[in-house]
Structure formats: structure tokens, C-alpha cells
Amino acid sequence: MSATPTLWSITRRSLAKDLRLEWRSKDAINSMLFFALLVVVIFSFGFDPTAEESRRIAGGLLWVAVLFATVVALNQTWTRELRNQVLDAYRLSPAPPQALFLSKTIANYLFVAILEMLMVPLFVVFYNLRSVGPVWQLLVVAALATWALVVNGTFFAALSIRTRSREIMLPLILFPISIPALLAMVDATTSILTGDNSPYFWMRLLAVYDVVFTAVSLLLFEPVLNAE
């Protein structure tokens, strides 16, 4: 029966639709996995670190690999909405624009989280990694860092969908604005792995970054969606 479409009802519905589309096409997951696997293997050939050196560099290697793989997924996110001009059907509906943004962000978060779950064991094996600090802190950093990457990425991917070279435009816009988050996630991860410093400052920075960019993206998404 007909009821006013709410933010959460449309977010849930759009998320279910996105997961179903990805399950059937596997566009994002396959390309991300392939890319990330290549990065891990090539890095492992390029370096032959000791266990101590591994702890110092693994944070940087891991997050750079995740960032690049995320960009691959982000490019897919909006491409399927442009096919058959499906985005127009959403724009014409009374559904809140922010619901589309949230559903895409959550879907990307899940895809990147799956990627990380598959990549981390590979890193542990290839780089002989053992964390000095508590593992639960690594999980918190991963959760905050992944959100930082996908919330910005989803927003800027939407911003660049109507540009001609969107696959180049996205990293050009996304990477500079992700530098504070990237710095925080790498330093927090290295701090936990080596046990040298407290990671809390960097974790707080990541949390603030997440809150600020989520709020700004939600506020600005409607004009981005309706841009011609």
C-alpha cells in the first residue's frame, strides 16, 4: 500500500537492490579483488622486510592498496545508475536523495570490508606480520578508515559521473581530500602494529573526519544528484 517514502525505508530498499545487483554482476568485487591481489603480490616481490620492518611499513602498504582498490569499486557504483538512465527515475521520484547516497555508501562499505577481510590474511602471510598492540584497536581503525574512504569516495564519484573522464577525475579529486584520513589510518595502524605510540589521537582524528564528511556529503548530495 502507498505510504510516504522515508529516508530509512528507501535506504534499506536501495541497499538491498545494490547488493542484489552486485551479487548478480560481481562488477565491483571482482575488479577490486583482482587489483588488490596484484598490489599485495607485487609489493611482496618488491620488498623483503624483516618482521620489525614489516610492522613499520605494513600500515602504509595496506591502506594504499585499499584506497586504490576502493577507487575501482567507486567507479562502478554510479556507472550502473547511468546505464539506461536509471538515475533519472530516482530523480523523478519523491524518494529522499540522501537515501540513495546512504545506500551506496553502505554498499561500498560492505564491499571494501569484504576486500579487507580477504586482504589482511594475505598481508599477514606475505609480510610475516604480528601486532604488538591489541587487535581490537586494529578493528576499530579499520571500521573508521573504511568509512572515511567510502563516504568521500561515494560523494566524489557522484560528483564526477557526468564528466567525460570520470575514471581519472575521481582519484584526482578524492586523493588530495583523503590525505588527512590516509595519514590518520596509516599512523594509527603503524602505532598499533609496532606498539611504539598510542593510536588514540589518530583514531579520534578519523572519527571526526568521518562525522564531518558524512554530514557535508549528506547536505550537498541533493544538488549533486540533480546537476545537469
Add this chain to the structure above:
Amino acid sequence: MDSPVNDTVPAQPAVELHDVARHFGRFAALRGITADFAAGRMHVLLGENGAGKSTLLRVMAGLLAPTRGKVRVLGATKQREVATRFGYMGHAPLLYDELSAIENLAYFAALYGIHDEERCAEAIRTVGLDPKLERRVGQYSQGMRQRISLARAIVHQPELLFLDEPFSNVDIRSARQMTALLAAMRDAGTTIFVVTHQAALMESVADECMVLEAGRMVAREKGIPARLLSPYAVAVRA
């Protein structure tokens, strides 16, 4: 151009255009169109490729903002305020290829707050297809995709419908079925705008037609006159 149709017109036009222009860079797709369109009628837009028909439809639906002028749809100047009351079928199908027909409709109906799968199935039956088809829309023929696209546009039972070339790639029998469906909807009070190159299909059901040429409305007539039935007979200025 004011309406030449002299039948009794309801007080509130479905769509009002005042000096509407739309430019893409230096190219003027629409050049100062002024017109009122009565509610509960079948309005057919004719014209050559590039005349501005689809642009006009997109401007009326709110997908494009006019560069100049005012558009009022169902009494509102912001189409979003009346989004639940109109439907749009575009040149592209506006469907996900990886979903089945019923999955597509269930999703788009949900965007209008409709969570009744039987209503989606009914919309699919209305356009002459079987809602139990499990094939994904990407595997449908062009004609079937057009019909599912029409089902998507009408699933929320709008009172105003914008259709951009609904008969392209549709076989003649199916096109006639779609025309009969549109006529029945018009008779039930729905206002319908159809952009088409196949004027003959709309001959028996059109209440009026407008001819666009180079972004201007150059003719507006009751029904579809015989001279406009040939697909290439659009040079009506003389």
C-alpha cells in the same frame, strides 16, 4: 502559442509553459514556448529529430531546468512537490538490466511508498506481459523493455504521464495495445503527453497535436490532421 482546442477546458491546466527556453551551450533546443495544456487530454508532440520534443518533455518533467521562462505542472512550480502525481517514460528504459521486471517495478514502486507487489504485477499485466517472467530485463527484447518501462511509469497510478517515444522498437500489434491502454487511461482522467514519430498510431486517440520545429511550437491542432500522419510531413509552416 495558446490552445486552439475550443472544447470545455478544466479550470486548472495540467501543464503551463510561459516563454520557456532551454539552451545547451550556444545551441537553443527550445525558444520561448508559451502554452497551456488541458488536463485529462492526450497531447501528441510531433517534429523532426532535434526539434526539441524530448527536451520539452524533460523540462516539463523537471529533469531539465529551463534556461528562461516558467513551467507549472499540476499547479506547482517545483515538480518535486507533485512527484507522486506524474510519471515519466524516457527514451532509455530507466530499468536495471540485472533485475527481473517484477524486481524492477517493486523497487521503483517503493520509491513512491508503494510496497504492494500485487500492484506491480498488475502494472506488468496491464502492458501485456507476464509478471512471473524470471528473466532479467537485460535479456528482454527492445519492445518488451519498452512495455516494462511503461509499466514502471504507471505503477504509482499518476494523473499526468510524459511518454518519450513509447512505440520505438515495438511491433505494430503491441503498439496498438499500448495505444488502447493509453486511451483508456486518458478516458479515466489521466493527462498524457506523447512524443512520437509514429503519428498514425495516435491518430484515433489524440485530442490535440503540437508540432515543434527548431525549438519553436509552429503548429497546434485538434486531433492529428492527415497531412501530419506521414512520418516526414512536418513542414507545416506553409
